Structures are given as C-alpha cells and as structure tokens.
Amino acid sequence: TTKKKMMMMKNPVILMACIVLLSSLVTSDNTFGPDKCCFQFLHKRLPANRVASIEYTDKRCAMEGVLLKTVAGRQVCADPTMQWVKKILESFQPKNATTPGHEGSE
Incomplete structure (x- = not known):
C-alpha cells in the first residue's frame, strides 16, 4: 500500500507540472511586446x-x-x-x- 500511496501522490504532481507547462506556452505570445513602435517623431513636415x-x-x-x-x-x-x-x-x-x-x- 505504500507503493500505491506514492503513485497516487506522483500523478497529481505530474498533472500540475503539465498544466503549468501548457499554460506558460499558451500565454507566452502575450509576453512579447509589439513589433514596431515609435521612439521619436519626424521633426519636419513630409509632403x-x-x-x-x-x-x-x-x-x-x-x-x-x-x-x-x-x-x-x-x-x-x-x-x-x-x-x-x-x-x-x-x-x-x-x-x-x-x-x-x-x-x-x-
């Protein structure tokens, strides 16, 4: 029965690790910033x-x-x-x- 308890404890740990890994992969796109931003503007008028x-x-x-x-x-x-x-x-x-x-x- 000790082996059964150990197996039962490992399954939730593995399941939680998989959930955390998958959620980090799904949300990883949102952690990157935009591709193009302006940090200074053109000072003179462009026709x-x-x-x-x-x-x-x-x-x-x-x-x-x-x-x-x-x-x-x-x-x-x-x-x-x-x-x-x-x-x-x-x-x-x-x-x-x-x-x-x-x-x-x-």
Whole structure:
C-alpha cells in the first residue's frame, strides 16, 4: 500500500507540472511586446505625395505613432496629433470609414 500511496501522490504532481507547462506556452505570445513602435517623431513636415503607405503603431507602444512609408521605401515615425499628419491620414482613409484599432473610447 505504500507503493500505491506514492503513485497516487506522483500523478497529481505530474498533472500540475503539465498544466503549468501548457499554460506558460499558451500565454507566452502575450509576453512579447509589439513589433514596431515609435521612439521619436519626424521633426519636419513630409509632403503627402511622398507617402506611399501608412501603418499605425500597436496600442501597447509607449508612444502612439504612425509609421509613414515613403515612395523611396524609407519608413519614418510621425506624431498623429500633428495637423500635417492628420491630413495624410485622412487622404489614406476611405470616406465614412473608421481608423482600424482606434475607434471608440477606452
């Protein structure tokens, strides 16, 4: 009966170890930060005709920013509160559309 008790004690320990391991694997994706963040913004105005595409930074970034890819292939960060950046953002948005990931209040 001592062997049975030892086996019964080992099973819950193994089960708990498996649960902890699986839960750490499932949540490991959330421990990494966003891929692209802005740490400083472009200081001068970029002409709208030089912007090929826009991409918003992840909400988990310390600074909310917009990544502007130029027609030359260079990517720069811009402050979305600046008027010239707002105009560029508007030109890339279809009429009556909301900004992806930025709608509503939080």
